[in-house]
Structures are given as C-alpha cells and as structure tokens.
Amino acid sequence: xxxxxxxxxxxxxxxxxxxxxxxxxxxxxxxxxxxxxxxxxxxxxxxxxxxxxxxxxxxxxxxxxxxxxxxxxxxxxxxxxxxxxxxxxxxxxxxxxxxxxxxxxxxxxxxxxxxxxxxxxxxxxxxxxxxxxxxxxxxxxxxxxxxxxxxxxxxxxxxxxxxxxxxxxxxxxxxxxxxxxxxxxxxxxxxxxxxxxxxxxxxxxxxxxxxxxxxxxxxxxxxxxxxxxxxxxxxxxxxxxxxxxxxxxxxxxxxxxxxxxxxxxxxxxxxxxxxxxxxxxxx
Amino acid sequence: xxxxxxxxxxxxxxxxxxxxxxxxxxxxxxxxxxxxxxxxxxxxxxxxxxxxxxxxxxxxxxxxxxxxxxxxxxxxxxxxxxxxxxxxxxxxxxxxxxxxxxxxxxxxxxxxxxxxxxxxxxxxxxxxxxxxxxxxxxxxxxxxxxxxxxxxxxxxxxxxxxxxxxxxxxxxxxxxxxxxxxxxxxxxxxxxxxxxxxxxxxxxxxxxxxxxxxxxxxxxxxxxxxxxxxxxxxxxxxxxxxxxxxxxxxxxxxxxxxxxxxxxxxxxxxxxxxxxxxxxxxx
Numbered sequence: 373x374x375x376x377x378x379x380x381x382x383x384x385x386x387x388x389x390x391x392x393x394x395x396x397x398x399x400x401x402x403x404x405x406x407x408x409x410x411x412x413x414x415x416x417x418x419x420x421x422x423x424x425x426x427x428x429x430x431x432x433x434x435x436x437x438x439x440x441x442x443x444x445x446x447x448x449x450x451x452x453x454x455x456x457x458x459x460x461x462x463x464x465x466x467x468x469x470x471x472x473x474x475x476x477x478x479x480x481x482x483x484x485x486x487x488x489x490x491x492x493x494x495x496x497x498x499x500x501x502x503x504x505x506x507x508x509x510x511x512x513x514x515x516x517x518x519x520x521x522x523x524x525x526x527x528x529x530x531x532x533x534x535x536x537x538x539x540x541x542x543x544x545x546x547x548x549x550x551x552x553x554x555x556x557x558x559x560x561x562x563x564x565x566x567x568x569x570x571x572x573x574x575x576x577x578x579x580x581x582x583x584x585x586x587x588x589x590x591x592x593x594x595x596x597x598x599x600x601x602x603x604x605x606x607x608x609x610x611x612x613x614x615x616x617x618x619x620x621x622x623x624x625x626x627x628x629x630x631x632x633x634x635x636x637x638x639x640x641x642x643x644x645x646x647x648x649x650x651x652x653x654x655x
Numbered sequence: 656x657x658x659x660x661x662x663x664x665x666x667x668x669x670x671x672x673x674x675x676x677x678x679x680x681x682x683x684x685x686x687x688x689x690x691x692x693x694x695x696x697x698x699x700x701x702x703x704x705x706x707x708x709x710x711x712x713x714x715x716x717x718x719x720x721x722x723x724x725x726x727x728x729x730x731x732x733x734x735x736x737x738x739x740x741x742x743x744x745x746x747x748x749x750x751x752x753x754x755x756x757x758x759x760x761x762x763x764x765x766x767x768x769x770x771x772x773x774x775x776x777x778x779x780x781x782x783x784x785x786x787x788x789x790x791x792x793x794x795x796x797x798x799x800x801x802x803x804x805x806x807x808x809x810x811x812x813x814x815x816x817x818x819x820x821x822x823x824x825x826x827x828x829x830x831x832x833x834x835x836x837x838x839x840x841x842x843x844x845x846x847x848x849x850x851x852x853x854x855x856x857x858x859x860x861x862x863x864x865x866x867x868x869x870x871x872x873x874x875x876x877x878x879x880x881x882x883x884x885x886x887x888x889x890x891x892x893x894x895x896x897x898x899x900x901x902x903x904x905x906x907x908x909x910x911x912x913x914x915x916x917x918x919x920x921x922x923x924x925x926x927x928x929x930x931x932x933x934x935x936x937x938x
Contacts (some may be wrong), residue, residue: 426716426720432914436912507915507916508915538820538821542818
C-alpha cells in the first residue's frame with residue numbers, strides 16, 4: 373500500500389464563474405440522492421457527478437484506502453473546473469475531508485456529514501440525536517464530533533447498519549427481510565430517547581420508509597442529501613455564484629465502471645431514465 | 656477505462672519445484688474457504704493467498720473491470736514464483752480465466768468454476784443441476800457452458816443470489832432474514848427437479864446450512880472449494896510436484912486493504928486465529 377503524503381500535494385487552482393459546474397462525488401451511485409436534492413433546490417446548476425463504481429463500497433474499507441480513493445476522485449472532478457465540490461460520500465466526509473479540502477485549494481467544499489450534523493443540531497429539542505451509517509462512518513465517530521463541535525451538550529447515539537447498502541442496491545425497499553434487519557439494527561437506538569435520527573449514508577433515503585416505521589413516530593429524520601442541498605444553495609447565494617441560466621440540463625455522469633445493474637439502480641435513485649454515462653479510469 | 660490488450664502481455668515464466676508455493680487469489684476473503692480445503696487435502700503445501708480487499712466485490716462489476724483486476728491479481732502472485740495458480744474467485748473464473756492462463760504461461764491454472772462443474776457432472780444422476788452465484792457469474796452463463804462441455808444432455812438452472820455475500824460477511828449465518836432471502840432466491844430452482852446444487856461463489860459455504868435446509872432434502876450440494884482442492888491434489892500428484900516436506904505452515908496472506916472487520920472475517924472463514932497479513936498495493 374503506497375501511503376500518499378497529502379500535505380505535499382499542491383492544491384489544484386482554476387478560475388470559477390457562476391456558469392462553472394458543481395462537482396459531486398461518491399463511492400458509487402448512492403450520491404445520486406444528493407444530485408437529486410441539489411437539482412431540486414438549484415435547477416439551473418450544471419452538475420458533474422463522479423461515482424467510483426469500480427471500487428465501491430468504501431464503507432467497510434480502511435482509512436488509508438479511503439483517503440487514497442478520495443484523492444483519486446477529486447482529481448477526476450477537478451478536470452471540469454468546478455466552482456464548488458460536494459462530498460456526497462459520508463465515509464469520505466468522515467475520514468478524508470481534509471484530503472479533499474487540501475486538493476481543492478480555494479474551491480469551497482461541502483461534505484454531507486457536516487451539513488447533516490448542522491441540520492440535526494437545529495432540529496433536536498431534547499438534545500439526543502441518533503446517527504446511522506456504514507461501519508467506517510460510525511467507527512470514525514465523525515458525526516458525534518461534528519455535532520458536539522456545534523453543541524457539546526448533545527448526546528449522540530450511533531449504530532452501523534452495513535446491510536442497508538446492499539439491501540437498497542438490490543431494491544429490497546419494503547421487503548420483510550429488510551424490516552427484520554432494520555428492527556435489529558435500530559433496537560438499541562430506539563431505547564435511547566432520541567428525537568432526531570440522521571441518515572448518515574446516501575443510500576439510506578432509499579429505505580427511509582422502513583427506517584421511519586421501525587424507529588417509531590415523532591422522530592425527525594434528517595436526510596443528509598437534503599441538508600447538503602440547502603447548504604449548497606446558501607453558499608452559492610452568499611458567494612454570488614448562482615448560475616443565472618434559465619435552462620436546466622441533466623447531470624453529467626462519470627463512473628469508473630458500468631455494472632450490469634447500473635440503469636436499474638439509476639432509476640431507483642433518481643426516479644428518471646438514465647442519461648449518457650462516461651467511463652473514466654481510476655487506475 | 657484503459658482497455659488492456661491481454662494478447663500483448665508476455666507470459667511470466669519461472670522455474671518450479673515441489674517446494675514452490677501454490678498461489679491462490681480471490682476478490683476478497685471468500686477464497687479462504689478454498690485455502691482451508693486445500694490445506695485439509697494437502698497439509699504440507701505452502702500457500703500464498705492474495706485477496707483484493709481494496710476492490711472487493713467483483714461480482715456486481717463489468718467484465719472489462721473484472722479482467723483488468725484479474726491481471727493485477729495474478730501479477731502479484733507471480734512474484735512468489737508459484738508452481739500452480741488457483742483462481743478461487745468464481746467471477747474471475749467465469750469472466751477472465753483466459754487472462755489468468757495467458758499470464759501464467761506454462762504454470763497450470765485451476766479455476767473453481769471448472770472444478771465445481773466437473774464434480775457436479777459426476778454427482779448428478781437425473782442430469783439436472785442447479786447453480787447459484789453472484790450476478791456476474793450467473794449472467795456469464797459460464798457454469799452452464801462448462802457443464803454442457805462435459806455433458807450436453809445436462810439441464811442447468813441458475814440463480815443469482817447477490818445478497819448472500821454481504822449476509823455471510825455480516826455473520827448472519829442462520830438469521831431469519833437470511834432464511835427469508837434464501838427462500839426467495841431458491842423458490843424457482845426448487846421447482847426444477849434438480850438433484851445437485853453447485854455453490855458457485857466461495858462465500859456460500861458459510862451459508863451452507865441455510866441453503867441446504869431451503870433447497871430441500873436429497874439434493875447433493877457441491878462446494879466448489881472442496882472440488883478445487885480435490886483437483887489440485889490430483890494435478891500435483893500427476894505432475895510429481897507434491898511438496899515432500901512433513902511440516903505444515905500457515906498460509907502467507909496478502910491483501911490490498913485491511914478492513915476493520917478483517918480479523919473477525921478471517922475467523923469466520925478459517926475457524927482459526929489470524930496469522931500475519933501483508934498489505935500490497937494494487938494501484
């Protein structure tokens with residue numbers, strides 16, 4: 373394993389205009405939930421999306437590997453000279469945001485994790501927040517840190533739900549097996565008196581109904597895709613970088629592999645037909 | 656995506672002796688079921704195992720990507736000058752065996768797929784064989800081809816069971832959710848009157864009991880790990896390459912990533928404590 377010394381890497385710098393695209397990346401196609409939310413909030417923006425479908429999933433892998441992959445991902449998006457970068461992958465947001473920020477230089481970076489944490493802190497009344505995510509995200513404790521940076525009084529309870537990603541990708545949205553597994557994963561968190569639950573993985577909105585039913589009534593669900601779209605709109609407005617165009621266009625999709633089920637999965641995540649997709653090499 | 660022209664690649668050639676190791680590789684750690692079976696059949700052999708844990712799983716990915724990864728994997732094992740290569744990955748056996756054979760030159764290659772197919776053909780009485788595997792393995796139709804090459808009279812029914820890998824890796828060995836999913840996956844194949852079922856993925860032996868209970872009594876289960884171990888013993892005996900040593904030693908393990916759960920998974924697959932593991936870079 374080559375350990376890259378990220379501090380030696382010069383930031384990639386380019387000129388940005390309101391017409392520049394917004395770059396979004398994820399370990400696979402789960403980040404399409406973020407693309408959908410950003411399109412809904414900012415329909416005039418051009419979006420370049422990269423999904424590392426050749427090396428998905430990142431969730432069960434080590435921090436060293438996740439940081440290396442994050443650097444490769446950002447290098448691909450930077451070729452398109454984006455005006456900002458959205459890290460749609462919670463695992464990268466948790467374990468490699470500094471790598472992305474360093475490579476992006478003055479280009480602003482928004483990670484789903486911080487955006488989700490901010491919205492959860494605003495939403496909670498009783499100061500008890502639940503977070504569910506992949507093994508790597510939960511083990512990193514990054515959500516608890518981000519939440520407690522904003523309010524150290526808040527109690528955070530976390531639970532890794534590793535099977536939610538494959539269940540969502542297989543389309544077992546309301547399957548009894550998914551209900552059984554959700555009941556088991558959420559059993560402990562249900563007893564902790566939380567009033568807010570963060571979906572700390574971009575795949576989880578696909579299973580939102582099962583999660584809502586299992587966790588019980590009266591708990592506010594925070595979808596980090598929606599949270600990041602809100603934060604993006606705010607940032608683009610403040611920086612006067614909103615695209616003035618009145619046209620809308622489909623996202624420009626880049627992937628490192630074209631799996632057999634790509635078209636089915638695209639429809640599952642986006643609810644629309646697959647546009648053209650470009651294959652890129654991550655080595 | 657760089658498409659490698661594998662016909663231009665010179666075969667890697669080296670001298671082999673009975674003391675040379677047996678090289679085994681898989682997309683991840685599922686191939687450890689093959690290591691265990693080979694160790695049981697040939698306890699004196701030195702085994703070098705490479706698991707591409709940084710890029711696992713291969714099953715849902717495209718053929719182009721699987722072939723590229725297979726070439727990287729074999730290049731790593733060839734550094735150890737093995738006397739033979741076992742492709743423990745059914746997906747690689749189905750979609751990239753020619754790439755491996757070309758790179759190995761005169762070094763013999765055994766793929767789990769052909770070994771499993773041979774054993775199934777010997778086992779069936781009514782000439783109806785079922786095969787279960789990953790999406791890529793089943794879509795390739797490679798098991799049906801290998802079986803029908805041996806006996807064109809045999810009817811093969813196949814079923815992709817994509818959730819079996821994550822369920823096994825999460826240790827949900829006899830969980831009600833696994834039973835539910837197995838019931839659904841195997842519902843159609845159960846009605847086809849098969850007398851033999853091939854476990855066409857190295858993870859599936861972990862779920863053998865649930866699969867056996869679900870498919871029903873009187874159906875012979877073919878574990879491709881055991882099949883490949885038998886074939887290996889036969890080949891080493893015929894080529895007079897059996898290691899004469901009386902000592903046994905643990906396998907030399909190489910992985911491209913050290914995931915958080917590696918130690919737990921090793922124990923699940925091997926039933927013994929984790930030996931030293933070496934990290935290698937696949938780029």
